[in-house]
Amino acid sequence: MIPGREQSSGPATTSRRTLLAAGAVTTAITRLDRDRLTAWLLNNTTSAARFRAGLPASWTIADKTGSGDYGNANDVGIAWTEAGAPVVLAVLTTKPTLPDGP
Secondary structure (H helix, E strand, C coil), X not given: CCCCCCCCHXXXXXXXXXXXXXXXXXXXXXXXXXXXXXXXXXXXXXXCCCHHHHCCCCCEEEEECCECXXXXXXXXXXXXXXXXXXXXXXXXXXXXXXXXXX
């Protein structure tokens, strides 16, 4: 998303990814598919400066990051606390204005 330009793909993409992440902790899909989805999310290594940077090191994190135009990011995932409780995460960030200068 670029400031001043209307786009609808950011929130829609985040919604789809949230549903994807939530699938890893629900019985809406088969156990085999949940295990496969969780493995894919656990093996993601692109969020070191995002979720992993802001959550306790002792938590297990499975996530999918996404980035777009002008500092747009939409990330989803599941973080399991030390006690094993799942926390489903969906974060959309953007910059509200263009920087001054060239």
